[in-house]
Structures are given as C-alpha cells and as structure tokens.
Amino acid sequence: MKPKKVIIFMILFLFNFLFNLMAQSNADSGEDFIWGTEGHVFISDYSSIPVEKKNIVNQINDVLGIKYVKMRILLPMNNDLSSDMCIQRNAYYTAADPACRDPQAIRFSFDETAKLFKENAWSMIPMFSHASAPRQDIPINRNHIERFVDFVDWFVEKYGKLCNIKLIELVNAPYHTWNGTERQLLELQNKTYERIKNKYPDLKIGTPGFEYYRDTKEKIRGTDQHRFRNYFLENDAKFDFWAFHGYPTLGDLNRFDYYPPTKKAKYDKYSGIDGIIELRKTLDRKGWQGREIIDMENTGVLGNGSLFNMDDDKLDAAYMVQQLVLKRSLKVNGKRVLSGIISQKILPRCERPPRDQVPERKPPRPRRGAFNPRDRSPQNMNPPDINQPSMWSGECAWGSLYPDGSTTISVKAVGMLISNLSNLVHVVRVSGEFDDDNTVWIEKFKGKSRELYICFKPFAYRQGQRPELGVSTIPYRINFSNMPSNVDILDIYGNKTKVAPAMVIQHSVGNAPQFVIAQF
Numbered sequence: 001m002k003p004k005k006v007i008i009f010m011i012l013f014l015f016n017f018l019f020n021l022m023a024q025s026n027a028d029s030g031e032d033f034i035w036g037t038e039g040h041v042f043i044s045d046y047s048s049i050p051v052e053k054k055n056i057v058n059q060i061n062d063v064l065g066i067k068y069v070k071m072r073i074l075l076p077m078n079n080d081l082s083s084d085m086c087i088q089r090n091a092y093y094t095a096a097d098p099a100c101r102d103p104q105a106i107r108f109s110f111d112e113t114a115k116l117f118k119e120n121a122w123s124m125i126p127m128f129s130h131a132s133a134p135r136q137d138i139p140i141n142r143n144h145i146e147r148f149v150d151f152v153d154w155f156v157e158k159y160g161k162l163c164n165i166k167l168i169e170l171v172n173a174p175y176h177t178w179n180g181t182e183r184q185l186l187e188l189q190n191k192t193y194e195r196i197k198n199k200y201p202d203l204k205i206g207t208p209g210f211e212y213y214r215d216t217k218e219k220i221r222g223t224d225q226h227r228f229r230n231y232f233l234e235n236d237a238k239f240d241f242w243a244f245h246g247y248p249t250l251g252d253l254n255r256f257d258y259y260p261p262t263k264k265a266k267y268d269k270y271s272g273i274d275g276i277i278e279l280r281k282t283l284d285r286k287g288w289q290g291r292e293i294i295d296m297e298n299t300g301v302l303g304n305g306s307l308f309n310m311d312d313d314k315l316d317a318a319y320m321v322q323q324l325v326l327k328r329s330l331k332v333n334g335k336r337v338l339s340g341i342i343s344q345k346i347l348p349r350c351e352r353p354p355r356d357q358v359p360e361r362k363p364p365r366p367r368r369g370a371f372n373p374r375d376r377s378p379q380n381m382n383p384p385d386i387n388q389p390s391m392w393s394g395e396c397a398w399g400s401l402y403p404d405g406s407t408t409i410s411v412k413a414v415g416m417l418i419s420n421l422s423n424l425v426h427v428v429r430v431s432g433e434f435d436d437d438n439t440v441w442i443e444k445f446k447g448k449s450r451e452l453y454i455c456f457k458p459f460a461y462r463q464g465q466r467p468e469l470g471v472s473t474i475p476y477r478i479n480f481s482n483m484p485s486n487v488d489i490l491d492i493y494g495n496k497t498k499v500a501p502a503m504v505i506q507h508s509v510g511n512a513p514q515f516v517i518a519q520f
Helices: 003-025 056-064 110-119 142-159 182-199 227-234 274-285 310-329 409-421
Strands: 034-039 068-074 084-088 091-094 106-109 123-129 167-170 241-244 292-295 340-346 425-431 441-446 450-456 474-479 486-491 496-499 504-509 514-519
Touching (some): 056 340, 167 182, 310 340, 310 441, 450 504, 504 514
Parallel strands (some): 034 340, 068 091, 241 292, 292 340
Antiparallel strands (some): 425 441
16 A cells, blocks of 8 residues: 555544544433433332333333433431332322322332332432422421431432432422522532532532523512522532423413523523523533533423323424424533433323313411321312323323323434434534524534434414414425435434435425434
C-alpha cells in the first residue's frame, strides 16, 4: 500500500474509532441516557392483585424495553421500619401505617418486590416522600427531618444492591405536599445528601421532584408555586441531579389549557420544554456545570382521569413522542441538557365516572392528627352500581395503560421511539423553532451506518383546550450527504413506507411524528 493511501486509511480508521466511541458514550440506553418509567410493580407472583396488572412486567421489558423503574416510597413517621408494606393509591407504606387500614389497600412484602427487580435486572429509582395525597402532609420539625434521613438510609442499605439502586429522588412535588418552610426542605435535602453520599458515593441523589408546569404569574391557592424551586436555586443546595416533573405545560385559564411541546412559556422562564434550557444556563452560572438534570415524571395530555378512547390514545401518542424528542435533543453549548427521562405511568388507567353519576360528598373532616385519613364512612363512598375499573383517586388517574391493563398506542409509540434512538447520537436540529407551528420540526440522529430523522408538524395552540390531532400536513425535505442503501419512513402507529434511495427525499407529515430511517 502506498504511503498516501496508508495515511488516508489511518485517518478513516481513527475517525471511525472516535465516532464509535462517541456513539457509545451518548447511547440512549444503559448507563448513559436514562430511559425509565414509573412502574407499579410490587410483588413477584401477583397472586393478590387484579388480573389486569399481570402484564406490567411485559410492558416494561418488551414494549418499552427499559431498565429504570421508579417507585414512590412513603415515610413511616411513627412506625417501625419494616419490609411489610401495603400499596394504597399506588404509593407504598409500611404495614403499620394508617393508610394500610384502607379496605382497598393491598399488603405485601417489599422483599418480594426486590426479587422482582433482581429477576428482571431493573434498576429501582425510589422517590422518597411522606404525603399520602396532595396537601395532606404531616407537620415538619427537626424530628421529622432526622426520621426522613434515617428512613432513606435504612432503605438504601437494605435494598440498594438487591434493587440495583443508582438514583434516588427526595420528596414528591413539594409545592403540593410539603408543610414546612423552604429552609426546612433545604435542610432535609442537604442532611440526606451528606449522610447517603458519605456511605454510598456512587449513588446519585436528586432534588425534590419540583413541579412547575403551570405557566402563570398568579399565585395558586394564595401560594407561590415556585418558592421551593427558587429557594434551591438561590441557596447552597446539595444534589447530583436536578429532579423535575415535566408534565405538559398548562396555561392559566383552566386544567385543559395545554401548551403544545413547541410553545414557550409566557410568564415563568423555567416552565415548558424550552425552559429546561434556561434551567441549565442557571445551573451553569452558579458553577453547577457537573450537576445533571433528569425529567423524573411525565405523562401526556389526557389529564386526571379523563375518558380514554382510541382517538385520545392517538393524540396522546403524538404529543408524547413530540415532547420526548424535543427533550432528548435539547443542547446548551453543544452539550446535551437532559441526562434522562422517566416517562409515563405503567399501570391501568382508572376513569372518572360521568359527573351526573358522582354522588355529592360531605365536606371533608377536619385534619385528624398527622395523617389526615380520608373520610370513608358509607355515605361518602361511591354507590356500588357505578361501574369503575378501579378506584379513580391516586396515580391510576394518570395511568398509561387501558383500564383492562392492555397496551396503549401511546406506550407502544414511546417504546418505538426509545428503540429507534438506541445507540444513536443527536447531531443537529435540521428545522423548527419554538413558537412556530407553521414550520416542520426535524431532529437528526446518527449511528455507525444509520441516520434517523424525526419529523413532525407542531401542534397549534388552542387556548383553554388541549391540542387537537389535525388532518393537515406540512411538506419536508431531507438531504443526505451520502447515497443511502435503504430508506424507510415509519410512523408512530407502526406503519412503514419504503422510499426509493436517493440523495434527496421529499415527503409530508402531520402532528403524528414520522421516523425517516436511512441505512448506508
């Protein structure tokens, strides 16, 4: 071989080696980019739970193909730390907790749950918290903070290795559940961080799961919804990753005032997907460049217990894929903004009964002690003739499966996205701008011999309403730098179209994203 050819060969070899190394370090699986879900799994043989939940393991393993599974673990304030637990409203309590006296609570051993995680090679993400429902939190004092730290320490020591715990989240949605001050929340955060990090230096500890998806300048119920978040940003908080719950952004009109994923917030610069970039810039300005950001909880646009039919499912699938593609592609100074996304809730959805079938309830009882259990006197229970798949309070109101436990189009679409992104590096946004719903959005990803272009028409904002899955399309054009050997266009519903290989392809797309997959 001539010297000139040898040099060219060596350059090409080195380029290929570096590209593969970069692809491995930016892969959308394994240890790098974290794809996970909130999975309501709690006993390995499922002997005492409804039949429709038996396939949840398959949903996580086969449909989504992920290994990170988040679970919400509640603090036993006045009871012994024990593996005997119950599930009630899809949260986990130690068996002596008053919540476990609920007739619908299911008792189980968390040791069995740990076996389930080990059998499936999952990594548990415990979200430690202490409220049975929003605004029903226990009073905060020094004893509470110390108890919380002890509980996290006990849980990680007992289940850390068995459940392959690598990430933990502290305190669920403090705006809704924290009865203490901003200073107390920061004290709990820092004390937990110091204790756990000292014993388990490889464990990544997150902030509370802040929720600030409401884009409003007004106070909600007289309270500043951003006060806890802002206090952490303004003071010396100790954490490895910023945890937030990236639900669809809501405007200030009503609970259906959904923003499209591509719409910027008007009032709160951190709300919305574009706001994640602002958060990254703020962390960097504070010298926190090494601290990561993870979207620890999100769903689509079906809302709390809303009816769930095929058209809703298709809309939710399109919205979910749009928002996940945007979040996965965000960059600041060429660096990826998010380290991971915990998406959807893998449990059957329970639907609210029609309004005319919901009996009028008595006003709630005054707070009774620390736990404020709900009033479950017979006259306050739903009449037995109302056909509900399951209790419609709690997390099942946001469930991502059909009420019978079968797979939704939305979950399949998210699984398809995760699978197609595997081992690809995000290259560039080819087209699209926030607040522009007339321009096609295209993100380019690349692997060793494959390129992926994800294209969609942004949703139009419908003030006071959720987005609509429109019928109109928008044209797009993709220019390849090399001649592909094969080109397929795959929509999120599983339909595939073969395209004749060419240097340029032209097609059109609606709100439901398309995957243009080119092989070289």
